[in-house]
Amino acid sequence: MAQNFRIALIGGGNMGGALAAGWLRTKRGAVAADELVVIDPSPGEVVQDLASQSGVAVLPELTADAAATLELAVLAVKPQIFEQVATSLADALPVSTGVVSIMAGVTLNRLTMALGERAIVRAMPNTAAAVGAGVSVCVANEAGEALEKTVTRLLKTAGTVEWVADERMIGAVTAVSGSGPAYVFLLAEALAGAAFAEGLPRELADKLARETIIGAGALLAKSGKLPQELRRAVTSPNGTTQAAVDVLMGAGGGLPELVRQAVAAAERRSRQMGQDPGKR
Structure with a gap:
């Protein structure tokens, strides 16, 4: 029987793990453990701990069953492998599923070309998210504006959240706070x-x-x-x-x-x- 996952975290490395830990940090966290699925064939230590301690589901790939009820997919893979995973994601994700990307350098246009027309938010957090002291700066496409409150709530577990209207600013954000x-x-x-x-x-x-x-x-x-x-x-x-x-x-x-x-x-x-x- 398929679980009713609400959020898929695509990539369970350092930054993905930091975000997931933040979402589950308190008893009444931003996301319940049974609402989250992490997609990674080789997840990092933090995600492995969350799986064993909190019961978070970890899958090597996003199946149609796992994707069926998703409201949001958070892309936390390395930008160099985005094209490798994009095709399978585009096939599996319902059109109604919004996307949040924390990949450096991958533009809204490139995300749309790979994943189709949908609500997309591009965010740049930093590693201090692991201790709830990070800062994230976000920009959305037109369809993604409705996601802003949800994304802000999720990323606030990692620290301060700011929004910009001009995507061209994200490169400078990456250079200053991301790096x-x-x-x-x-x-x-x-x-x-x-x-x-x-x-x-x-x-x-x-x-x-x-x-x-x-x-x-x-x-x-x-x-x-x-x-x-x-x-x-x-x-x-x-x-x-x-x-x-x-x-x-x-x-x-x-x-x-x-x-x-x-x-x-x-x-x-x-x-x-x-x-x-x-x-x-």
């Missing part, structure tokens, strides 16, 4: 490495870098002040922080210019990924 956690992790790595080079034990160096970034983020979140205001407040003229900031703001534009170049490179790559496979 942004990696930039912060790199800063923590570099700061710990510098501390170790100055003679601190490795364990202490790692801890100081980690706790400093966590604390600075918390201060930024709770103070209500702009980053530049907080930076000026902690930078005494001719002090130790000023000496360090002078280096970071140095020749060639320093850190701000490097970050600008990094974001621009990520945005360009997002646009390249959005092209049809034959044009890349």
